[in-house]
Amino acid sequence: MTRTNLFTLLALVAATALAGGAILLHDGRAPGAAAEAHDHGGKAGAHDDDGDDHDHGDDHGANHAAAPDAIAMPDAVIAASRITVASAGPATLDLGADFHGEVRFNADRTAQVVPRVAGVVESVAADLGQRVRRGEVLAVIGSATLSEQRAALLSARERRETAAATFERERRLWEAKVSAEQDYLLARQALREAEIEQRNAETRLRALGADLAADPSALGRLAIRAPFDGIVVEKRLALGESVAADASVFMISDLSTVWIDLVVSAQDIGKVPVGARASVTAAGGGAPVEGRVSYVGNLFGESTRSATARIVLPNPQGLWRPGLFVNARVVAGQAKVAVAVPADALHTVEDRPSVFVRTAVGFEARPVTTGRADGAQVEIVAGLAPGETYAAGNGFLLKADLAKGSAEHSH
Incomplete structure (x- = not known):
């Protein structure tokens, strides 16, 4: 064997020895101990006689499953995120029904x-x-x-x-x-x-x-x-x-006023009384405009089996153009409820309507039972007591944080 080959062989032996020492140092145990521990762990997993390790794992899993419903968030972060809070309390709901319609010329001024x-x-x-x-x-x-x-x-x-x-x-x-x-x-x-x-x-x-x-x-x-x-x-x-x-x-x-013709089915005809207040919104979005129901048809169409209800809508800026499709909510009455929250405060968490309730360390997603709604507010029948503080605005940030935490936990 030449001198060069001898040096090469010695270098390989030294590198192998160093690598083995590093593995031992990292594991903190001798190879035999590691194998023994592994074998012991396998036996522990196979036997549930004493139950200590198994019970500890169950407790850990239960605590970890409850964590996704709670969000730890300091007050400074809440303020920076512009998450507004409100106290649950009574409200008056405008009871009505929603209809689709179309903007038409005011025939009296055409x-x-x-x-x-x-x-x-x-x-x-x-x-x-x-x-x-x-x-x-x-x-x-x-x-x-x-x-x-x-x-x-x-x-x-x-x-x-x-x-x-x-x-x-x-x-x-x-x-x-x-x-x-x-x-x-x-x-x-x-x-x-x-x-x-x-x-x-x-x-x-x-x-x-x-x-x-x-x-x-x-x-x-x-x-x-x-x-x-x-x-x-x-x-x-x-x-x-x-x-x-x-x-x-x-x-x-004269487009200073326009007509909103609504399609009303037979079962909903009683929800559109003449003189009722109505809120009209363009199908593409925008701010609602208030009007009044001025006419309800007495006849039902032979093919559609629906009647026409009409709202006279002021149009000083000429923004409501004939032919535009709209959505209208006709308010036929009002109801007082014990607890109501803004519609934006409700979020779907695990396929259930939930409200983010304020806690000592942040918020928790609490499932609630909803009742009547008027588009702006929703009645809470169960799950939220009067006086409890909840996230009324920008709650979507909390939902995003909750979803992120759930994803990390699942990973």
């Missing part, structure tokens, strides 16, 4: 604007979405029918003026004993007929929405005007287009 005479569109002044005032010109059309009506009015005015002059002359002559009374009476009758004809011509023009004092050079022009303050929500005419007398050329709606 109008289909028609020209009322056939014609051709000469100008259009209003656009979709434009806010208009009552009497504002939306469009102008030219109409032969309107021209004939205005011409008839001008003729009636001329005949009345002539009849009035004739009547005045005949009256003076009759009073002077120059003409016969019959001539005076005929002149008076002619004046009255002329007045009736003039009023009839004016009424026909008013029915068409035409201006009685129009410029004689524009007898055939009709200005289509807004019937009230509102927004142009539909527009169905264009410049140069021919329109019929009954064509709906604009739809104007």
